Amino acid sequence: MATHALIVGINCYDAAAPLYLPAADAQAIAQRLSEFGEFRKISRLPERISPDRSGLCVDPEGRVTAVQLERAICDLFLPIGGGAPDTALLFVAGHGLRKEAGVPESFLAASDTDAARGNWVLSLLWLHRILAASPVPNQIVWLDTCHSGALLDFQQVDPGRGTRCLIAASRPFEYAYEEFARSTAERPRHGVLTGALLRALDPAGTPDGRVTNLTLAERVQRALAAEPQHPLIANSGEPIVLTRAAARSAPVAAASGRCPYKGLAFFQRDNEDPDDFFGRTRLTDELLERLRTGAFLALVGVSGSGKSSVVRAGLLHQLRLGQRVGGSRDWPQVIMVPGADPFVNLAAALIEQTAADRAAAIAVGRCGTAQQLVTLVDGLTADPPGTRLILLIDQFEELFTQSPPAVVAPFLATLLDALDLSQGRLTLILTLRADFYAKCAEQDYSGLARRIQGGQVIVQPMDGTELTQAICAPA
Known part of the structure; x- marks a missing residue:
């Protein structure tokens, strides 16, 4: 070489x-x-x-x-x-x-x-x-x-x-x-x-x-x-x-007894899953690059395309390591799914996964305003300078299938207005099934469709080389 x-x-x-x-x-x-x-x-x-x-x-x-x-x-x-x-x-x-x-x-x-x-x-x-x-x-x-x-x-x-x-x-x-x-x-x-x-x-x-x-x-x-x-x-x-250093014999890894293949389940951000996650380096790099210059990202793909896996075991894992984006190891990460009450689920995720002020998070959970969310974000990103709060809303389509219709617009207004008010301290990532793409444009939803149009990444099937990596590398 x-x-x-x-x-x-x-x-x-x-x-x-x-x-x-x-x-x-x-x-x-x-x-x-x-x-x-x-x-x-x-x-x-x-x-x-x-x-x-x-x-x-x-x-x-x-x-x-x-x-x-x-x-x-x-x-x-x-x-x-x-x-x-x-x-x-x-x-x-x-x-x-x-x-x-x-x-x-x-x-x-x-x-x-x-x-x-x-x-x-x-x-x-x-x-x-x-x-x-x-x-x-x-x-x-x-x-x-x-x-x-x-x-x-x-x-x-x-x-x-x-x-x-x-x-x-x-x-x-x-x-x-x-x-x-x-x-x-x-x-x-x-x-x-x-x-x-x-x-x-x-x-x-x-x-x-x-x-x-x-x-x-x-x-x-x-x-x-x-x-x-x-x-x-x-x-x-x-x-x-x-x-x-001087050449030395590599230690032989002991068999773990676990299966590295997930089947239909997705790879997690934590535990040993990232060690078994292969084949999506190119897509992970694209997502990291998008986040260097932007605060909104929407992964769109068909069901089973690997959206949750690449965002968790790829993107979020790499941000937590801090090896590819300087300073990102200090960025708090919050993962949630909308469910039947997206405000409550957001508050619960903030309390469970960060050092957020409990009272402030509960206030957000009660149909909180964008300013209340930004105040909470400010407290989590005050030090060191340049810190960002990463909020992943996985299975975003649940907002349209499980959440009450009267909650959808206020929830999106809180999120997207907070994104603007936070001046880069809040980063929002969505994973969305492609068959729900049109739902995002049925109403204005505080400009949701425009944001998705400008910040979307299509999760395409792996090519032959990537499939080989995904199958052979964990073995």
């Missing part, structure tokens, strides 16, 4: 303040990948012979022009004449810029960047287009620069066709910071993100002696949980092994 890495660390700039850590950060990442990684080719930029003449290193005094940076990135992800690697990794440490004129836009700075003259250099939108056009199936990008989170602002193109691991040091409007020095006489050793990456890439102490993009995300988030700077992380596709 061909695996290539491009490691960039730029200290020197013509029209911006010099930096002191990026070259050292880049060299440390290159060394970690060289020591424990499975990358056949590691390119450094800028590059020079190491002082001890033992090999190449990142040049702390070297310059990287815009042309050089652009060409190196294109060579990595869009190699001329074919021969694209199976896995390509790009790491960049240095200045990041944000242009506020008109539509805000973020850039990677090169040594010859001069914003005052309109030379902003490499737009993160351009980089995202390169990734979308790249034939490389497994793409990894880590940016330890200011304003780098803009890379994750763009909707991914067909995330199911391969694997992507995107990690940005800061949100689009934020700066990236250095680690705190241990004394006034000591310089910080690395950028905050780089330091966390270096520790997370060390396979020592991992249960199986290896680090994947998924476990990397989990370890980075855990390491920086108490820091003021929180990276943005997006993983999609299958796990990629990044580093591995």
Whole structure:
């Protein structure tokens, strides 16, 4: 398997303040990948012979022009004449810029960047287009620069066709910071993100002696949980092994005595069900990507298509792990079915599954208003910043088959108005049988049909490869 890495660390700039850590950060990442990684080719930029003449290193005094940076990135992800690697990794440490004129836009700075003259250099939108056009199936990008989170602002193109691991040091409007020095006489050793990456890439102490993009995300988030700077992380596709300890025999798993096949029952979010859930990686990635940029999702499919399984053992399980969407492990999740009294069932689910104030939840259960629900959501999402309450209404068609008709419109008004008032802190997910699609448009229902039209994902039958995974992988 061909695996290539491009490691960039730029200290020197013509029209911006010099930096002191990026070259050292880049060299440390290159060394970690060289020591424990499975990358056949590691390119450094800028590059020079190491002082001890033992090999190449990142040049702390070297310059990287815009042309050089652009060409190196294109060579990595869009190699001329074919021969694209199976896995390509790009790491960049240095200045990041944000242009506020008109539509805000973020850039990677090169040594010859001069914003005052309109030379902003490499737009993160351009980089995202390169990734979308790249034939490389497994793409990894880590940016330890200011304003780098803009890379994750763009909707991914067909995330199911391969694997992507995107990690940005800061949100689009934020700066990236250095680690705190241990004394006034000591310089910080690395950028905050780089330091966390270096520790997370060390396979020592991992249960199986290896680090994947998924476990990397989990370890980075855990390491920086108490820091003021929180990276943005997006993983999609299958796990990629990044580093591995010395080869050792894999333990033989003991037979559990349970059947991993569910028959007509759906896979649950908890217990061992997610370990047996295969064949829906592409759909799960699509759902995760939708939730990164939206707060409403409707899974529509025929009866028995696997809607409940993919949303529980796929989407909600991945959000709880926090390995694919940064920060999502802290998001409270509530699962309910409408039943005969959707207000009461919502209140009961909030009380049983979250730390919601009991009196506030009971008030919602008594045909509560949207503002009452939002107040409750605010209390559950106050800390850490960016927390969202995930509300799954499974078997949404029960609202039309079991709930009293007089309750349907008020219940939907409470939910959908709260969705608007919550300013992104409430996320609503529905699973709906396709034969009840028309029911959602019989009345306005606070704009339900319009929301479904804009936020629907059709759950289609598995293809041959997915069926093979679903049958063979759990065995």
